[in-house]
Amino acid sequence: MAGFDKVVSSYEEAMAGLTDNMTVIAGGFGLCGIPENLIAEIKRKGTKGLTLVSNNCGVDDFGLGVLLPDRQIKKIVASYVGENAEFERQMMAGELDVELTPQGTLAEKMRAGGAGIPAFYTATGVGTPVAEGKDERKFNGRDYILEESIVGDFAIVKAWKADRYGNLVFRKTARNFNPLAATAGKITVVEVEEIVEPGELDPDQIHTAGIYVDRLIQGTFEKRIEQRTVRPSNTQGEK
Amino acid sequence: MTLLREQIAQRVAQEMQDGYYVNLGIGIPTLVANYIPDGMEVMLQSENGLLGMGQFPTEEEIDADLINAGKQTVTMAKGASIFDSAESFAMIRGGHVDLTVLGAFEVDVNGNIASYMIPGKLIKGMGGAMDLVAGADNIIVTMTHASKHGVSKLLSNCTLPLTGKGCIKKVLTDLAFIEIKAGKFHLLERAPGVSVEEIIKLTEGELVVTGNIPEMTF
Numbered sequence: 001m002a003g004f005d006k007v008v009s010s011y012e013e014a015m016a017g018l019t020d021n022m023t024v025i026a027g028g029f030g031l032c033g034i035p036e037n038l039i040a041e042i043k044r045k046g047t048k049g050l051t052l053v054s055n056n057c058g059v060d061d062f063g064l065g066v067l068l069p070d071r072q073i074k075k076i077v078a079s080y081v082g083e084n085a086e087f088e089r090q091m092m093a094g095e096l097d098v099e100l101t102p103q104g105t106l107a108e109k110m111r112a113g114g115a116g117i118p119a120f121y122t123a124t125g126v127g128t129p130v131a132e133g134k135d136e137r138k139f140n141g142r143d144y145i146l147e148e149s150i151v152g153d154f155a156i157v158k159a160w161k162a163d164r165y166g167n168l169v170f171r172k173t174a175r176n177f178n179p180l181a182a183t184a185g186k187i188t189v190v191e192v193e194e195i196v197e198p199g200e201l202d203p204d205q206i207h208t209a210g211i212y213v214d215r216l217i218q219g220t221f222e223k224r225i226e227q228r229t230v231r232p233s234n235t236q237g238e239k
Numbered sequence: 240m241t242l243l244r245e246q247i248a249q250r251v252a253q254e255m256q257d258g259y260y261v262n263l264g265i266g267i268p269t270l271v272a273n274y275i276p277d278g279m280e281v282m283l284q285s286e287n288g289l290l291g292m293g294q295f296p297t298e299e300e301i302d303a304d305l306i307n308a309g310k311q312t313v314t315m316a317k318g319a320s321i322f323d324s325a326e327s328f329a330m331i332r333g334g335h336v337d338l339t340v341l342g343a344f345e346v347d348v349n350g351n352i353a354s355y356m357i358p359g360k361l362i363k364g365m366g367g368a369m370d371l372v373a374g375a376d377n378i379i380v381t382m383t384h385a386s387k388h389g390v391s392k393l394l395s396n397c398t399l400p401l402t403g404k405g406c407i408k409k410v411l412t413d414l415a416f417i418e419i420k421a422g423k424f425h426l427l428e429r430a431p432g433v434s435v436e437e438i439i440k441l442t443e444g445e446l447v448v449t450g451n452i453p454e455m456t457f
Binding site: 029030031032033055078079080081082088091092098100102103104105106107108110111122123124125126127128129130160170171172173174175176177178179180207223224225226227228229230231232233 | 288404
């Protein structure tokens with residue numbers, strides 16, 4: 001690596017420095033836009049006691065779910081954890097600490113963390129279990145709770161394309177939490193489908209600027225689909 | 240006759256207006272998309288970062304990078320846009336979505352809603368539901384009026400952990416269309432063939448019935 005070139009040559013190098021008990025923020029929604037090879041590398045490394053921050057926890061044998069059997073995750077901060085039997089078992093048995101967090105609050109925690117904002121007020125969760133132990137304050141007659149932002153020791157991100165400087169372009173709804181996670185890692189590692197030379201991406205079309213990215217690697221992806229839903233090919237469908 | 244899931248969706252669709260941006264939750268709310276009146280333009284918001292959700296793809300159109308909030312493969316409608324999750328919830332929390340339709344386990348006379356967990360039994364998480372009920376002004380909850388065993392889900396006080404406090408004003412069940420105001424349920428419409436008495440019997444929270452209650456029309 002030299003100058004702004006963020007490209008690393010192996011997944012081992014991409015996740016170097018990840019040690020037990022660190023906090024990892026992961027992009028992705030369900031199995032869409034997850035950094036699947038970076039997750040696989042964490043499994044291979046066998047790092048334990050991790051706090052994972054991610055909207056979901058994958059399924060039993062794909063995505064973050066693969067870190068469950070070896071008990072690599074100590075705590076997870078997520079908004080939705082259905083569709084994962086081992087997850088539910090560990091949670092009910094008290095083996096896994098789960099902090100259920102509203103999806104918008106989770107996104108904003110990452111965004112704020114990356115922007116140097118330590119906390120923010122939101123109406124989401126007022127009067128619910130989410131508000132327990134949090135500061136409450138009224139603005140213009142309405143109640144809000146104070147939510148603290150999140151910064152990760154590592155952020156793992158999946159983008160579609162990048163240039164060698166780490167400027168990122170995402171594709172369709174695989175964007176989701178990825179740009180937010182990218183801003184909130186002390187070390188942000190990104191895997192992409194294609195790496196091009198600096199200058200080849202249109203600066204107006206870049207979603208995440210390279211300043212947030214520390215390491216970049218090109219991978220191949222399974223892109224598993226969770227709910228394959230189709231209409232017959234000879235119809236226009238409803239609307 | 241109690242309403243079928245499709246009929247609940249059909250009745251909700253009558254609340255749509257031309258030019259509405261609408262967020263539909265998972266389950267019955269998703270079906271509402273099938274009953275948007277002809278000639279009306281409605282843009283569906285999917286909280287994973289898509290405004291302008293289209294129909295399901297054909298086998299050839301399937302794209303693993305394009306899903307909805309229920310993780311189903313979808314397509315994009317003409318004029319769609321894509322954004323990240325913080326932006327998506329900025330739309331929701333900022334009150335920019337015109338109508339939100341979502342399911343629930345329980346609602347009560349004070350507009351409280353419980354929809355995300357049953358302690359010791361079912362813990363899946365709130366997803367975007369807490370943001371939606373806190374951020375939206377115009378919300379319709381779709382649910383069954385009572386459990387299979389006849390236990391009311393329209394209560395004087397929710398018993399399950401809340402998703403939101405004091406935020407629900409309209410509920411459409413398989414028996415009735417109900418408005419919540421001033422700490423009471425108000426019966427607006429009943430399902431065809433369902434009597435007012437039947438609805439009263441299955442509504443645990445205080446229900447106000449004023450005058451003749453019309454049947455829903457489809």
